[in-house]
Amino acid sequence: MPVPSCSQPVTIGAIKRVVCGYYGVALDQMIGARRARHIARPRQVAMYLARQMTGRSLPEIGRQFGNRDHTTVIHADFTIARLIEKDSGMARDVERITKEVVAAVEAGVAAIEDIGEAAKTAAAAVVARAKNDPALAAQGPLRGLRGILREGYGEMPAARGKDAAGRDIEILVAPDGSWSILRTTDDLAVMIASGSGWRRTRARIAAEAFPE
DSSP: OOOOOOSSOOOHHHHHHHHHHHHTOOHHHHTSSOOOHHHHHHHHHHHHHHHHHOOOOHHHHHHTTTSOOHHHHHHHHHHHHHHHHHOHHHHHHHHHHHHHHHHHHHTTSSTTHHHHHHHHHHHHHHHHHHHHOTTOOEEEEHHHHHHHHHHHHOOEEEEEEEOTTSOEEEEEEOTTSOEEEEEEETTEEEEEEEESOHHHHHHHHHHHHSOO
16 A cells, blocks of 8 residues: 655654544553553554554564563554555555544644653553563563553562561563563662563562562
């Protein structure tokens, strides 16, 4: 599908906001872990348009959609491209959304909001590195860390208590067994540990996090 020309660079943040508005989906749902069709399809459309309208790499697009793998972006691009060929309704929707994205960017609507989106993406990248390297620690506002762990990994608060030094500890767990431990102070938090296989290791993790 031909992409309308735009005098300003199109950002992934602008695409996400327009797609969310068009389909009536919240931004945190779009980049979250849910795979319900009414959320997954708009997410795929946004990924497809990110491929078509920006010069961002596959890994970068994936990171801006909840740290998804680049293969997920490829699948979304392929799926929507096929639907456009077969489904006139989808073709019409994508054409309308594309024009709305260009109009929004031309009007400068998304420019300021993208600053916050860039900061969130950077914070998510820090969490991803800490997830992969136990020697690293991610820290920041408690609400922000919770949001990144929820949207990127499906982790939700499962237990709260205090460590041996009397500091507040919170454990977050995902349905797939991914988990993280946050040490919190007022509105700030540090991710001090994370892993997988919660069901298999929960007794040991809880004992270490909340020693008697």
